[in-house]
Amino acid sequence: MERYYQPEIECASREQILSWQNERLVKQVRNVWDHVPYYRKKMEENGVSPDDIKGVEDLHKLPFLTKDDLREAYPYGLLAKPLGDCVRIQSTSGTTGKRVVAFYTQHDLDLWEDCCARAIMAAGGTNEDVCHVCYGYGLFTGGPGLNGGSHRVGCLTLPMSSGNTERQLQFMVDLGSTILCCTPSYAAYLAESAIEHGVRDKLKLKAGIFGAEAWSEEMRQDIQNKLGIKAYDIYGLTEISGPGVSFECSEQTGMHINEDHFIAEIIDPNTGEVLPDGTKGELVFTSITKEAFPLLRYRTRDICVLTREKCSCGRTHVKMSKPMGRSDDMLIIKGVNVFPSQIETVLMEQGYPANYQIIVDRVNHSDTLEVQVEMTPERFSDNLGKITEMEKELVAALKAMLGIYAKVTLVAPKSITRSEGKAVRVIDKRKI
Secondary structure, rough: OOOOHHHHHHOOOOOHHHHHHHHHHHHHHHHHHHOOOOHHHHHHHHHOHHHHHHOOOHHHHHEEEEEOOOOHHHOOOOOOOHHHHHHEEEEEEOOOOOOEEEEEEEHHHHHHHHHHEEEEHOOOOOOOEEEEEEOOOOHHHHHHHHHHHHHOOEEEEEEOOOOHHHHHHHHHHHHHOOEEEOEEEEEEEEHHHHHOOOOOOOOOOOOEEEEEOOOOHHHHHHHHOOOOOOOEEEEOOOOOOEEEEEEEEOOOEEEEEOOOOOEEEEEEEOOEOOOOOOEEEEEEEEEEOOOOOOOEEEEEEEEEEOOOOOOOOOOOOOOOOOOOOEEOOOEEEOOEEEEEEHHHHHHHHHOOOEEEEEEEEOOOOOEEEEEEOOOOOOHHOOHHHHHHHHHHHHHHHHHHOOOOEEEEEEOOOOOOOOOOOOOOOOEHHOOO
């Protein structure tokens, strides 16, 4: 068990972390220059050579990579190793556009699974646990990543994948699952289903590791209360490796980034200027140990904050906040920036479940915003004559948060399609 809680790495001094990063960055920059013509061309266009990069302090000299670069270089243009050295691909979900394919050597897979093992250990996992993985398997990184991390820790691993909720609950009860790994929206659905099927008290869950989509603190509390667990956030993206780039510890005040493998920056999403720790901006990652698909200064489009405040868990790696939204799928409605997470926060504060949809349209050249909110069975049956009044209350709460009017439609229980993978929160008809 102690192999994956590595105090010498996760609790290393700032000086040691910087030493690792400096050495590995210099080596990685030379590697992509020598083996990735696409990236060498970008560096040349920006007047940068490997000799200009002496360490992390020179990172800002390198050009950014974006998802557009990955699509342009598809499929092999950013590959840094011969195909004969690669053993697997994974792919993005495609929820924001054309799929992106990432490559892995066996060494890459080993490091990725180690990172996921750290996340499980931080959630209290040991080789005595039963790890129930119902992230999707296949091209999506969620299932394979947590599956491999669970094996590393020595847990009994249930590779359930997503779907077939009744079977999920049966195995949870029969095999005594103690750690649940899935999207937060599916965790909320499983909690609802466990209560509905009368098996909530038969569950032995103690922790959940949830990621792959945005979720609010209010949603975390709701899941924790309904399942009787501690819910831990995990972060990753296929382009960098998958889940396990960062993860929460027991303090639940941000996710520790595995800085021995990734260098994180926060930039102004409009200017590209590097911002100091504690400033909200766009998260950028550089992979310093990846072999097959090493990305330098990859713009994630996730908006968050980095902090190096001392953590009670003893880990010294920098923390990133829960993403506050994205700079590329941020909704601009009547000139106002709107993040779905803001809407979710209002709904949860008002006691509504985390099942909702945001519908954006354009009528007579003007943007419209509608939020469809599902009611709980109890609230629905007890307030049939007060629906209009309740909608008005939500309209006021949303306007106070967003600064603009949003139409609210309260709908009957279970009338919004449940998600077993990534929840489809936004329908933007302006793009259709």
